[in-house]
Structures are given as C-alpha cells and as structure tokens.
Amino acid sequence: MLNEKCEECGIGRCQATVVPFLSSMGARMLVFPNAPAAKCDMCGHVAYDPRFLLALQQMFTQLQAESQAARRRHQRISDRPSAWTPARRSG
Numbered sequence: 001m002l003n004e005k006c007e008e009c010g011i012g013r014c015q016a017t018v019v020p021f022l023s024s025m026g027a028r029m030l031v032f033p034n035a036p037a038a039k040c041d042m043c044g045h046v047a048y049d050p051r052f053l054l055a056l057q058q059m060f061t062q063l064q065a066e067s068q069a070a071r072r073r074h075q076r077i078s079d080r081p082s083a084w085t086p087a088r089r090s091g
C-alpha cells in the first residue's frame with residue numbers, strides 16, 4: 001500500500017502517516033489519535049492501514065463476545081453456591 005499509486009487520483013504516491021481514527025461501538029466511542037495510514041501526496045486521500053482495520057475488527061468482535069459472556073455470567077451467578085471448600089488432605 002505504501003509508496004503505491006494513489007487509488008483515488010492515480011497520480012500521487014501514498015506516504016506512511018498517522019491520522020486520528022474515530023469509531024463508535026454502540027454507546028461507546030473509540031478514539032485512536034495515531035492510527036497508521038497512508039496519505040496521497042497529491043490529492044491528500046487517506047487510506048487506513050488494512051492491518052490496523054483488521055486488528056480493530058478483531059478487537060470489536062472480542063469486546064462484543066466478552067460483554068455478552070459477562071452478561072450471561074452475571075445472570076447465572078445467583079444459581080451458584082456462594083462458597084465451596086476444597087476436599088483436600090495434606091500428607
């Protein structure tokens with residue numbers, strides 16, 4: 001992607017840069033002040049690093065799975081006994 005011809009104007013070259021990335025996830029707002037990207041030196045077109053976008057997507061999926069699991073755990077916790085003693089003997 002870097003130092004390749006710009007897909008927007010077809011003339012400029014993409015240079016590595018960092019740009020702020022904002023994304024909303026439900027009620028939460030994610031802010032990355034220094035997201036890796038490539039910027040065209042002719043038209044200024046910005047394309048985010050595909051690896052960054054992929055990592056972001058994986059993080060989203062993980063966060064959603066974790067919040068769902070946490071909700072399920074919270075519902076089930078009243079069914080469990082509050083304390084347990086390990087049946088272990090020393091010797």
Ligand SMILES: [Zn+2]
Binds near residue numbers: 011013042
């Ligand atoms: Zn361009």
